[in-house]
Amino acid sequence: MTRPQVVTQSLLYVDGVSVTFDGFRALNQLSFIIAPGEMRAIIGPNGAGKTTMMDVITGKTKPDTGDVIFAGETDLTQLDETAIANLGIGRKFQKPTVFESHTVEDNVLMAVKADRTVFGTLFSRHSRPIMARVDEILGIVRLGDHRARMASELSHGQKQWLEIGMLLAQDPKLLLVDEPAAGMTDAETAATADLLKDIAKSHSVVVVEHDMGFIRELGVKVTCLHEGSVLAEGTLDQVSSDDRVIEVYLGR
Ligand SMILES: Nc1ncnc2c1ncn2[C@@H]1O[C@H](COP(=O)(O)OP(=O)(O)OP(=O)(O)O)[C@@H](O)[C@H]1O
Numbered sequence: 001m002t003r004p005q006v007v008t009q010s011l012l013y014v015d016g017v018s019v020t021f022d023g024f025r026a027l028n029q030l031s032f033i034i035a036p037g038e039m040r041a042i043i044g045p046n047g048a049g050k051t052t053m054m055d056v057i058t059g060k061t062k063p064d065t066g067d068v069i070f071a072g073e074t075d076l077t078q079l080d081e082t083a084i085a086n087l088g089i090g091r092k093f094q095k096p097t098v099f100e101s102h103t104v105e106d107n108v109l110m111a112v113k114a115d116r117t118v119f120g121t122l123f124s125r126h127s128r129p130i131m132a133r134v135d136e137i138l139g140i141v142r143l144g145d146h147r148a149r150m151a152s153e154l155s156h157g158q159k160q161w162l163e164i165g166m167l168l169a170q171d172p173k174l175l176l177v178d179e180p181a182a183g184m185t186d187a188e189t190a191a192t193a194d195l196l197k198d199i200a201k202s203h204s205v206v207v208v209e210h211d212m213g214f215i216r217e218l219g220v221k222v223t224c225l226h227e228g229s230v231l232a233e234g235t236l237d238q239v240s241s242d243d244r245v246i247e248v249y250l251g252r
Pocket residue numbers: 021022024025026044045046047048049050051052053
């Protein structure tokens with residue numbers, strides 16, 4: 001099938017997606033486009049459909065209608081969660097799930113070794129390229145100085161970064177990040193914004209977040225969801241001065 005240019009030039013093309021739970025429309029004709037290399041912030045009140053949107057992209061939830069086309073060609077609605085992950089879509093859930101009783105380095109090492117796509121059988125017995133990759137990832141997620149510590153000893157924010165590092169081990173083309181700043185100190189929140197900006201230089205990122213200060217730090221295009229649809233889209237200043245966004249989300 002020949003797809004229109006708007007689809008083939010998108011990294012993620014979401015068009016007319018609806019999801020109904022027991023008669024309740026969690027997503028209602030949701031449409032948006034993520035460009036290759038883009039980082040996008042998604043905001044919206046509780047129940048707006050942000051989690052359901054991520055569930056649809058990752059294959060956890062199948063939409064009733066609509067298209068979700070990845071990298072201009074693959075219809076994600078036809079694939080299961082494993083196939084979608086293997087295409088290069090990584091998801092960071094809100095709660096960190098690291099291996100607490102292993103060191104920081106071993107957590108990343110396990111994730112790198114699990115990534116057969118980059119280090120196939122050719123490299124599996126040679127540790128140097130693997131350790132170089134581990135070093136690189138620990139640097140990106142600001143944990144180089146903490147590599148020998150047990151993951152259980154890390155702060156909440158550091159655990160979040162470690163899990164982001166473990167996702168980077170798979171070198172995802174698209175990284176979905178759910179409320180990374182939740183529960184973080186101000187310093188950790190600022191560091192997380194820097195970290196995501198670094199990651200976004202070489203990955204596309206969709207970040208769901210409520211912390212407007214954090215979103216301002218990211219400095220990226222913002223999409224506000226409401227009742228399962230896009231309510232407003234643009235710069236943070238444009239979206240946060242939109243009367244409808246103020247009404248349903250930001251408050252007066
Ligand atoms: N499995 C389900 N069964 C029934 N209703 C559901 C299910 N999952 C989500 N919903 C409903 O769909 C709506 C959208 O939920 P969703 O979790 O996607 O919103 P959200 O924007 O992520 O909210 P929050 O900011 O609170 O995380 C909510 O009203 C929710 O109660």
